[in-house]
Amino acid sequence: MKKINTLVVGQGIAGTLVAFMLHRHKIPFMVIDPGETNTSSRIAAGMFTPVSGKRKTIHPDVLLQIPFAIKICREIEQLLGAAILHLHNIYQVFNSVTEKNDLLSKSATAEFEKYILFNPPALPNIKQETGACEITHSGWVDCGLLITRFAEWLKQNEALTEAAFVHQELETGNKLMEYHGMQFSKIIFCEGYGAIHNPFFHNQNIIPCKGDMLTILYDHPVTDRIVKKDGIYLIPAGNNLFRAGSTYGWNNNSTQPDESGKKLIEDRLDAMLENKYTTIDHRVAIRPTTQNREVIVRQHPKHTGMFMLNGLGTKGILQGPWWAKRVVELCEGQ
Numbered sequence: 149m150k151k152i153n154t155l156v157v158g159q160g161i162a163g164t165l166v167a168f169m170l171h172r173h174k175i176p177f178m179v180i181d182p183g184e185t186n187t188s189s190r191i192a193a194g195m196f197t198p199v200s201g202k203r204k205t206i207h208p209d210v211l212l213q214i215p216f217a218i219k220i221c222r223e224i225e226q227l228l229g230a231a232i233l234h235l236h237n238i239y240q241v242f243n244s245v246t247e248k249n250d251l252l253s254k255s256a257t258a259e260f261e262k263y264i265l266f267n268p269p270a271l272p273n274i275k276q277e278t279g280a281c282e283i284t285h286s287g288w289v290d291c292g293l294l295i296t297r298f299a300e301w302l303k304q305n306e307a308l309t310e311a312a313f314v315h316q317e318l319e320t321g322n323k324l325m326e327y328h329g330m331q332f333s334k335i336i337f338c339e340g341y342g343a344i345h346n347p348f349f350h351n352q353n354i355i356p357c358k359g360d361m362l363t364i365l366y367d368h369p370v371t372d373r374i375v376k377k378d379g380i381y382l383i384p385a386g387n388n389l390f391r392a393g394s395t396y397g398w399n400n401n402s403t404q405p406d407e408s409g410k411k412l413i414e415d416r417l418d419a420m421l422e423n424k425y426t427t428i429d430h431r432v433a434i435r436p437t438t439q440n441r442e443v444i445v446r447q448h449p450k451h452t453g454m455f456m457l458n459g460l461g462t463k464g465i466l467q468g469p470w471w472a473k474r475v476v477e478l479c480e481g482q
C-alpha cells in the first residue's frame with residue numbers, strides 16, 4: 149500500500165494548481181487524471197483582465213487575484229522551466245460609438261484610469277473604424293502547455309496516475325481512505341464538469357457552459373497582444389497562427405463541435421480582420437460554471453477528509469490560484 153497524504157482527482161487548471169499548492173506546502177500527493185485532450189483547461193484561452201464582462205466592470209476581488217495569479221504562474225514557470233505566462237495589454241477594438249463613449253467616460257474615473265489607455269497606435273490588418281483602447285494589467289496563460297508540462301513533471305516525480313477515478317471503488321475508512329493500492333487521509337476532487345458523476349458531492353449545481361475555440365492561420369502581421377472586438381478575441385500562437393474564441397453555450401453539455409459555434413466566431417472575425425484567414429482547427433469543451441458564479445470550495449460534512457474545488461467557470465486562470473490556495477488551507481485546517 150503506497151502511503152500519501154492527499155489524492156487529487158483531476159488535472160485541469162484546478163487540479164494542477166491544487167497539486168502545485170500541495171508541492172509548495174511540501175505535502176506528499178498523487179494526482180489521478182485520464183489525460184483527455186478536449187477538456188476546458190486544455191482548450192482555454194487562459195486570458196485574464198481586470199476589466200471584464202459585457203458591462204466592463206472591475207470586481208475588487210480581481211485586483212487581488214491578478215497579482216496572486218501572476219506570482220503563482222511565475223513560480224510554476226520556474227518549476228517547469230517553461231514560459232507559460234504572457235503579460236500584455238488587451239487591444240480592445242470598439243464595436244460601436246456607444247461602446248467607445250462608455251469606455252471613454254469610464255477611463256476618466258479614478259477607478260478605471262490606470263486600467264484603460266486611450267488612443268493606442270493602430271494595429272495593422274485589423275478593422276478599427278471606431279478606434280480602440282488598451283486594457284492594462286492583463287495577459288494570458290498558455291493553458292495547454294501548463295497542463296502538459298505539469299503532467300510531465302508529475303510523472304517524473306511519480307505523482308501521476310493516468311486513469312479515470314472510479315468513485316465507487318474508493319474505500320472510506322474511519323480516518324484513512326484507500327484506492328487502488330494507495331492510502332491517504334485527504335482527497336481533493338477537481339473534476340470540472342465531470343463532477344456531475346461524483347456521488348460524494350452531488351447537488352453542487354454545476355452548470356455546463358459549452359465553449360468553442362478555433363485556431364486560424366492569418367498570414368498578416370498583427371501584434372503580440374490579445375485583440376478583442378464584439379466579444380471575440382484573437383490570441384497569438386506563433387507562426388501566424390491565432391486562437392479565436394469563444395462562445396458561451398449556457399446549459400449546453402455537448403462536446404461535439406457544431407457549425408453554429410464556428411460560424412458565430414467566424415462572422416465576428418470577418419468583422420475584425422482586414423484580410424482572409426483559414427480556420428484549421430475547431431474544438432469545444434465544457435466550462436464548469438455555477439448559478440451565481442460562486443467558486444465551489446467545500447469540505448464534505450461527513451467524510452471530513454474529502455474536499456472539492458470546482459466552479460471556476462469562465463475565469464479559471466484568474467480565480468484558480470486564489471481558490472487552490474484556499475482549498476489546500478482548508479485541508480490543512482487553516
Ligand SMILES: Cc1cc2nc3c(=O)[nH]c(=O)nc-3n(C[C@H](O)[C@H](O)[C@H](O)COP(=O)(O)OP(=O)(O)OC[C@H]3O[C@@H](n4cnc5c(N)ncnc54)[C@H](O)[C@@H]3O)c2cc1C
Binds near residue numbers: 187340395
Ligand atoms: C473555449 C474556452 C475558453 C476559455 N477561456 C478562458 C480564458 O480565457 N480565461 C480563463 O480564465 N478561463 C477560460 N476558460 C475557462 C477555464 O477553461 C475553466 O475555468 C477551467 O478550465 C476549469 O478548470 P477545471 O480544472 O475545474 O476543469 P476541467 O478543465 O474540466 O478539468 C477537469 C479535469 O478533471 C478530469 N476528471 C474529470 N472526472 C475525473 C475522474 N472521475 N477521474 C479523474 N479525472 C477526472 C478531467 O479529465 C479534466 O482533466 C475557457 C474555457 C473554454 C471552454
